[in-house]
Amino acid sequence: MGFIDITLQLLRGFGTTFLLFALTLLLSLPLGLLFCFGSMSRFIPLRWLSRSVVYVIRGTPLLLQLFIVVYLPGILLDAPITKWSIFNGNVLAAYFFGALFAFVLNYSCYFSEIYRGGIESISAGQYEAGQVLGMTKRQIFFKVILLQVIKRILAPISNETVTLVKDTSLARSVTVYEMFFYANQILTTEALLWPLFYAGLFYLVFNALITWLFNKAEKKLSYFRA
Amino acid sequence: MAIYEIKGIKKSFGNTEVLRGIDFSMEKGETVAIIGSSGSGKTTLLRCINFLERPDSGKMYLNDELLFDAEDKKKLNENEIRSKRLHFGLVFQQFNLFPQYTVFENLCLSPKLLAKERPDYRSDKKNIIKNIEEKAKDLLSKVGLSAKSDSYPCTLSGGQQQRVAIARALVLNPDILCFDEPTSALDPELTNEVLNVLKSLAAEKITMIIVTHEMSFAKDVADRAVFMDSGVVVEQGDPKKMLTNPESERLRAFLNTVTL
Numbered sequence: 055m056g057f058i059d060i061t062l063q064l065l066r067g068f069g070t071t072f073l074l075f076a077l078t079l080l081l082s083l084p085l086g087l088l089f090c091f092g093s094m095s096r097f098i099p100l101r102w103l104s105r106s107v108v109y110v111i112r113g114t115p116l117l118l119q120l121f122i123v124v125y126l127p128g129i130l131l132d133a134p135i136t137k138w139s140i141f142n143g144n145v146l147a148a149y150f151f152g153a154l155f156a157f158v159l160n161y162s163c164y165f166s167e168i169y170r171g172g173i174e175s176i177s178a179g180q181y182e183a184g185q186v187l188g189m190t191k192r193q194i195f196f197k198v199i200l201l202q203v204i205k206r207i208l209a210p211i212s213n214e215t216v217t218l219v220k221d222t223s224l225a226r227s228v229t230v231y232e233m234f235f236y237a238n239q240i241l242t243t244e245a246l247l248w249p250l251f252y253a254g255l256f257y258l259v260f261n262a263l264i265t266w267l268f269n270k271a272e273k274k275l276s277y278f279r280a
Numbered sequence: 281m282a283i284y285e286i287k288g289i290k291k292s293f294g295n296t297e298v299l300r301g302i303d304f305s306m307e308k309g310e311t312v313a314i315i316g317s318s319g320s321g322k323t324t325l326l327r328c329i330n331f332l333e334r335p336d337s338g339k340m341y342l343n344d345e346l347l348f349d350a351e352d353k354k355k356l357n358e359n360e361i362r363s364k365r366l367h368f369g370l371v372f373q374q375f376n377l378f379p380q381y382t383v384f385e386n387l388c389l390s391p392k393l394l395a396k397e398r399p400d401y402r403s404d405k406k407n408i409i410k411n412i413e414e415k416a417k418d419l420l421s422k423v424g425l426s427a428k429s430d431s432y433p434c435t436l437s438g439g440q441q442q443r444v445a446i447a448r449a450l451v452l453n454p455d456i457l458c459f460d461e462p463t464s465a466l467d468p469e470l471t472n473e474v475l476n477v478l479k480s481l482a483a484e485k486i487t488m489i490i491v492t493h494e495m496s497f498a499k500d501v502a503d504r505a506v507f508m509d510s511g512v513v514v515e516q517g518d519p520k521k522m523l524t525n526p527e528s529e530r531l532r533a534f535l536n537t538v539t540l
Contacts, residue, residue, distance in 0.1 A: 183376035186330050187390035187452065188366045190358060197389065201380045278379045279434035 060240060060249050067233035068256055074150070074222045074232060078157040079215065085158060086165025093170055104166075111163040117224055119160055124152035124228040146231065153225040157218075164214055172207035173199065176280075202280040205272075212268035216261050223257075281344065283308040283487060284456055289338035290350075291324055298324045299335070300511035306456075306504070309485035313492055313502035313519060317534055321511040322491040326458050329489070330370045331361050342367055342455065366394075369454035373461040375441040377433040377448070384429040387416035387448050394452075412451070419447040423477050439470030443477055450486075457481070459490040475501075495538055499523045507531045 055063075092104030111119065128134030135141070141148040176199055184194035226235035237253035240246050285305035291298050298321045306312050314322050327333045329340070331348075340348040347364055356364075377386050391412045395401055401408060420426050423443040433441055442462055449457055462478070463471040475497050481488060482501050492498055498505050498519050505519035507528075515528045526532045 177374075177376075179372055179374050179376040180378070182332055182370075183372065183378070184390075185332065186365060186368070186370040187448070188362050188394055189390055190362065193393055197393070198378050205380075278432050280379045 055240065055244050055246070060246075060252070063236045063240065064233055064249065064253055064256060067231060067236035067253075070150070070230060071222045071232040071234075072260075074154060074157065074225055074230065075219055077154055078161055078218060078222075081154075081158045082161035082165055085162040087169055089162050089166030090169035090173070093166060094173070108163040108166055111160055112167070116156065116160050116221060117227060119156045120153055120224060120228045123156040123159075124149060146229070149229045150225075153228050153230045157221070157225075161214065161218060165211070168207050168210045168214065169203070171210075172203040175206060176202055201275070205275040205278075205280050208268060208272050208275065212265065215264055215268070219261050219264065220257055282306060282341075283343060285341040286329070287339045287341075289325070289328055289335045289340070291321075291328060291333060291335050298511055299328070302338070302508075302511075302513055304506065304513060304516075306487065306489070308487055310503045311482040311486075311488045311490065311501060312504050312506060313490050313498035314506045314508060315492065315495065315498055315534075316508035317537070320508045322508055323460055325508070326370065326460050326489065326491055329456075329458060330368050331365045332370075366452060367455045369449035369452060369457040371442070371445050371449050371457070371459045371462050373464050375433075375438070375445045375465070377441055377444055379433050382430050382432055383420065383425065383436070383444050384413075384416060386433070386444060387419065387451050388412055390448075391415075391451050416447070416451055419450050420444075422480075423447045424473075437470060438466045439473040442466065442474045446474075446477055446481075456487045456489060459488065459492070461491050461493060463492070463494060493538065495523060495535070507534065509534070
């Protein structure tokens with residue numbers, strides 16, 4: 055296998071890597087907000103449930119969560135996800151969605167804690183200033199609090215996002231053919247080590263792009279101090 | 281006729297009784313200075329007046345109409361509380377400007393949101409917005425900060441921020457404007473610029489309640505002083521008389537600990 059073949063092979067895998075990354079980010083950012091509101095809710099059963107989920111997910115390895123989501127339905131309920139009718143016999147799609155589910159759940163929990171920290175770090179005075187000016191709770195959250203929270207959580211969110219890019223390589227353990235799967239396959243079939251480092255370069259460049267985007271966003275919000 | 285009157289206001293936090301039956305009334309156009317040591321309940325009283333805390337018992341009247349009655353256990357909904365709150369304004373010790381908005385936007389944000397609730401908003405939008413913005417400009421020039429209209433709060437000094445906060449509270453035309461130690465977070469040299477604004481408001485007969493540690497200010501500017509200690513009003517009256525010739529032992533002891 056030559057350089058071009060290997061590049062194409064890795065790019066093919068990178069398509070899956072990117073899809074897993076983008077869908078996880080797109081779904082877990084809003085879902086994290088739901089977990090966050092759950093964890094801050096005054097309705098105790100909901101708060102308890104939400105905090106327990108976050109506690110367990112953050113306290114166990116993502117790899118284990120991947121195995122549980124992908125294999126447990128088959129072992130416990132005799133209904134392996136590959137046989138679910140929505141996947142129409144597409145085994146790879148089934149594994150991909152299983153992995154996506156685990157990733158979204160995992161990252162939602164991390165994001166929810168970042169949101170919670172951000173929201174709770176805003177001083178009570180900001181809420182009270184809004185209240186005495188006759189604003190509604192909704193208005194206070196959306197017009198006063200939200201942007202300050204976004205500014206404060208941008209750095210930790212950027213951290214998690216960069217980690218997510220690299221974590222996608224775990225998906226190969228549940229038969230998702232992402233980039234690292236291909237790099238490893240070339241290692242075992244062609245006895246070539248360098249494609250692994252080549253794949254590493256892909257991650258590095260992609261993360262450089264993400265870091266650049268977050269820096270831009272941070273600069274954009276640097277006009278005020280919060 | 282009293283514009284505002286409160287009767288028997290009590291408030292506890294857990295086992296700590298912070299307000300132990302406050303009676304108090306004021307006239308329109310009056311400037312009342314509330315003095316007293318830390319922990320005497322001054323701030324809690326202001327927060328009750330502004331509906332940031334709910335008193336455990338007591339009544340409040342505005343223009344002789346019942347505004348709040350602790351006996352009425354029916355929970356007020358958000359809009360009811362908001363409309364009651366809007367009779368009052370509150371300027372905080374820590375300014376609490378909104379950092380992501382310019383000075384001008386800080387002034388306009390809430391009146392513009394409130395305007396949307398007016399029935400004639402759609403038909404008369406342009407005029408309403410124009411009036412709000414003109415009012416905001418007038419108030420900024422009144423507090424001497426027209427030049428800072430487009431600045432962000434983080435670029436202003438503490439004294440300037442507090443003057444913006446005062447203008448922001450005035451945009452909504454409150455019946456009574458409350459100040460919670462408005463100069464306590466300021467360096468001494470910045471205190472005067474805020475006190476001067478307060479003086480000019482007092483001269484304009486804006487009805488104000490000012491919690492303050494500035495005894496000389498209370499003496500010179502306030503129409504009346506109210507001395508609180510351990511959650512009760514101990515003495516009130518003409519500030520010049522009270523502060524130079526206190527009747528109660530507790531006020532005398534307090535005045536000995538502060539400099540005039």
